[in-house]
Amino acid sequence: MSLLLLVVGQICAESPKVLMEMDWSTATEYPYYWLGDGYDMPYLCNKTASVQVVDGALVINNSQEQNNNYDVLTMILDFFGTTEDEEYTINIWMKSTMDGYADLNIGGWLVDKYVEKRLDFTASDDYQLYTIHFTSNITQADGEHIIFMMGKTVGTVFIKKVQLVQNTIRKNNTLYISEGHRLLTAKVNTLPVNL
Numbered sequence: 408m409s410l411l412l413l414v415v416g417q418i419c420a421e422s423p424k425v426l427m428e429m430d431w432s433t434a435t436e437y438p439y440y441w442l443g444d445g446y447d448m449p450y451l452c453n454k455t456a457s458v459q460v461v462d463g464a465l466v467i468n469n470s471q472e473q474n475n476n477y478d479v480l481t482m483i484l485d486f487f488g489t490t491e492d493e494e495y496t497i498n499i500w501m502k503s504t505m506d507g508y509a510d511l512n513i514g515g516w517l518v519d520k521y522v523e524k525r526l527d528f529t530a531s532d533d534y535q536l537y538t539i540h541f542t543s544n545i546t547q548a549d550g551e552h553i554i555f556m557m558g559k560t561v562g563t564v565f566i567k568k569v570q571l572v573q574n575t576i577r578k579n580n581t582l583y584i585s586e587g588h589r590l591l592t593a594k595v596n597t598l599p600v601n602l
Contacts, residue, residue, distance in 0.1 A: 423496065427487040428570040432463040439482035452479050452558075464565040473558035476510050484553040484569045489543035497524075497539040497553060498570040502531045507560030513541055515551045520544040526555075534567050540574075 441458045455471035456479045467481050489495060497511065506529050514521025522541045529535075545551070553569065 423572045423574050426495075426571045426573050427484065428568060429484050430568045431460060431465040432567050434460050434463075434465070436460055437465065439485055441479075441481045464567055466563060466565055467555065467557065468563040469557055469561055472561050476556040476558040478558040479556060480512075481555045481557075482552050483555045483566060484571060485551075486549050487551050487571055488548045489545065489551055489573075491543055491546040494540065494542050494574040496572040496574060497541070498568075498572065499526070499537045499539070500534045500567040500569075501528065501537060501564055502534045503528050503562060503564040505530050505560070505562035507557065507562060507564075509555050509557040509560065509564070511539060512554040512556060513543075513551070515545060515547045528564070534565075 437458055437460050452469075452473060453471050456467075456469045456473070458465070458467050458481050460466070465481075465483065467479070469479055473479055483499075484497075497513070508525055508527045511524045511526055512521055513524065522544055524539045524541055526537055526539060528537060553571070555564075555566075557564065
């Protein structure tokens with residue numbers, strides 16, 4: 408069965424868009440706040456964790472297991488916005504001295520609607536790309552953050568770059584074609600259409 412589709416509007420190729428990134432390889436100091444470093448609260452990380460920029464990487468070291476993951480809260484990206492129910496991807500280029508995990512807290516300050524995702528990583532001498540997908544729970548212009556929490560994992564991680572990607576940006580009256588398909592205007596095109 409053939410379907411003739413009349414499009415009133417426009418046809419666009421679908422592609423992800425980088426909304427924000429932090430390239431720690433070009434940073435000289437840590438510009439954000441982390442829980443063990445502010446408001447005179449180092450006791451929350453037992454005074455055994457540190458966060459600093461060293462040799463072109465954000466270095467998070469936890470030399471003692473904390474009471475819970477929230478005792479080492481390191482912001483790795485801040486001041487970005489998301490739209491509720493939109494899908495996003497976080498790309499993190501990092502290496503670590505041990506196998507472990509961190510929980511990524513993705514949300515806004517003073518807002519209960521946040522997303523939490525587990526990031527499992529393995530010991531490596533070279534930087535690896537780790538990818539996390541999530542759907543936003545909130546629409547907020549520029550008050551969101553990504554916090555890297557590794558209170559139960561003892562060791563050191565080195566983060567080279569963090570990238571926030573919006574998977575699709577869609578507008579009304581637009582037919583979107585999945586990435587990888589090309590539109591040829593000189594002939595009839597056969598394309599999969601999801602309604």
